[in-house]
Amino acid sequence: MTDPNQREIIVAILEEVLEEGKYSHLVLGATLEKYQYLSKQQRAFITRVTQGTIERLLQIDAILGQFVKKPKVPKMKPLIRTVLRSSVYQIVFMDGVPDAAVCNEAVRIVKNHGLGGLSGFVNGVLRNISRNKDSITYKGLSEAYSMPQWIIDAWEEQFGGETTKQILEELLEEKKTCIRVNTGNISVEELTKNLRAQGITVEPCEEIPYALYISGYDYLRGIPEFLAGDFYIQDFSSMMVAHSAGIQQGDHVIDVCAAPGGKSLHAAELLAGTGLVEARDLSDHKVSILEENIRRMGLANIRAEKWDATILNEESIGQADVVICDAPCSGLGVVAKKPDIKYHMTKETQKELAILQRQILDVVCAYVKAGGTLMYSTCTISSQENEDNVTWFLEKHPDFSLETEKQFLPKAGKQDGFFLAKMKKR
Numbered sequence: 179m180t181d182p183n184q185r186e187i188i189v190a191i192l193e194e195v196l197e198e199g200k201y202s203h204l205v206l207g208a209t210l211e212k213y214q215y216l217s218k219q220q221r222a223f224i225t226r227v228t229q230g231t232i233e234r235l236l237q238i239d240a241i242l243g244q245f246v247k248k249p250k251v252p253k254m255k256p257l258i259r260t261v262l263r264s265s266v267y268q269i270v271f272m273d274g275v276p277d278a279a280v281c282n283e284a285v286r287i288v289k290n291h292g293l294g295g296l297s298g299f300v301n302g303v304l305r306n307i308s309r310n311k312d313s314i315t316y317k318g319l320s321e322a323y324s325m326p327q328w329i330i331d332a333w334e335e336q337f338g339g340e341t342t343k344q345i346l347e348e349l350l351e352e353k354k355t356c357i358r359v360n361t362g363n364i365s366v367e368e369l370t371k372n373l374r375a376q377g378i379t380v381e382p383c384e385e386i387p388y389a390l391y392i393s394g395y396d397y398l399r400g401i402p403e404f405l406a407g408d409f410y411i412q413d414f415s416s417m418m419v420a421h422s423a424g425i426q427q428g429d430h431v432i433d434v435c436a437a438p439g440g441k442s443l444h445a446a447e448l449l450a451g452t453g454l455v456e457a458r459d460l461s462d463h464k465v466s467i468l469e470e471n472i473r474r475m476g477l478a479n480i481r482a483e484k485w486d487a488t489i490l491n492e493e494s495i496g497q498a499d500v501v502i503c504d505a506p507c508s509g510l511g512v513v514a515k516k517p518d519i520k521y522h523m524t525k526e527t528q529k530e531l532a533i534l535q536r537q538i539l540d541v542v543c544a545y546v547k548a549g550g551t552l553m554y555s556t557c558t559i560s561s562q563e564n565e566d567n568v569t570w571f572l573e574k575h576p577d578f579s580l581e582t583e584k585q586f587l588p589k590a591g592k593q594d595g596f597f598l599a600k601m602k603k604r
């Protein structure tokens with residue numbers, strides 16, 4: 179557990195995410211791929227500490243604020259700040275990691291980076307926190323649940339205090355990965371057997387027979403069945419889009435915001451080799467991600483295309499049995515798995531996103547055939563981006579009617595926060 183290398187790696191990841199603003203899941207994924215020689219335990223430790231530190235950042239900074247009078251956290255040297263933050267996470271939120279080892283490692287890293295003059299400060303702060311863990315207090319929900327205040331305010335207004343507290347609690351609980359089995363490649367039973375043989379815990383998902391929860395695995399790309407396209411990582415709430423769209427064999431599906439491809443690939447799988455899915459996204463980079471996933475899943479009835487969804491594609495008018503509009507959104511429903519989102523998002527950006535979502539809906543509804551279906555979804559729980567947009571859309575487009583609308587709230591070990599609306603064109 180105390181291999182010196184691990185904590186150096188953790189600090190390097192956190193510096194990229196917290197100091198340079200890169201996305202944690204991308205930096206962590208790339209790092210785990212780079213250090214394939216590490217053991218499964220070491221990788222699990224790196225994942226837990228980096229994700230935990232990001233997830234609990236406001237809480238950790240509040241703790242540091244209680245124990246360090248000067249300098250304030252924002253005024254600290256970036257490396258010192260990162261070492262302290264990741265060490266506080268281990269001392270306060272992890273059992274089974276000796277505090278003395280955490281302090282010693284922090285001192286060693288600081289010295290290795292030429293900041294030996296500050297090693298006494300780092301050592302003193304961490305040992306003080308270790309001795310006084312029980313006296314830590316938090317001012318308000320924002321500190322206690324590490325969630326920016328503006329998000330709490332918005333949720334309290336929308337859901338009330340009790341539900342907001344429940345959401346905040348769920349977001350910090352243990353997470354499981356939900357996968358969609360590519361049943362064209364392998365049966366659910368066979369995949370379950372293969373994964374269990376590798377020591378992976380596999381549990382069924384009650385709502386969708388071809389969805390499973392997996393945990394205790396090392397590294398995604400280290401699972402041969404992942405590389406073979408036998409499964410795709412997708413939350414069950416997100417699977418509900420293609421699952422409940424009423425896709426029939428031979429259908430033409432247009433997914434207007436498709437990358438990395440979860441819903442498009444799912445639709446193509448449901449079409450079982452028939453029909454066509456046009457999977458569109460904004461940039462060449464996104465299209466190449468779509469193409470890579472299409473190749474991995476081995477599907478022939480789907481093609482990736484570059485197209486800006488805010489621009490009308492004349493050729494697509496009235497062509498689709500199903501249009502999937504999984505719009506760019508604030509992502510606040512998935513902060514349990516991508517915790518840095520909550521610090522990047524702002525009220526202003528959220529407003530801009532709601533406008534963009536309306537713009538996209540307004541254009542892409544033209545692609546739906548008479549009698550066809552428009553699926554609108556987001557991975558957020560904000561009514562501004564969800565129900566309000568649907569109401570606005572239905573008023574503006576009376577030829578569409580609402581069939582179902584569902585807001586999934588985040589539930590630990592079960593589902594992300596997600597919204598979907600199924601609309602029918604008369």
Ligand SMILES: C[S@@+](CC[C@H](N)C(=O)[O-])C[C@H]1O[C@@H](n2cnc3c(N)ncnc32)[C@H](O)[C@@H]1O
Nearest residue numbers: 435436437438439440441459460486487504506
């Ligand atoms: C929520 S993600 C889509 C996730 C995807 N549907 C899935 O299930 O894997 C939103 C996507 O919208 C794309 N996007 C943003 N603005 C767009 C636009 N104007 N036109 C098309 N795609 C856009 C983003 O690049 C991003 O890939």
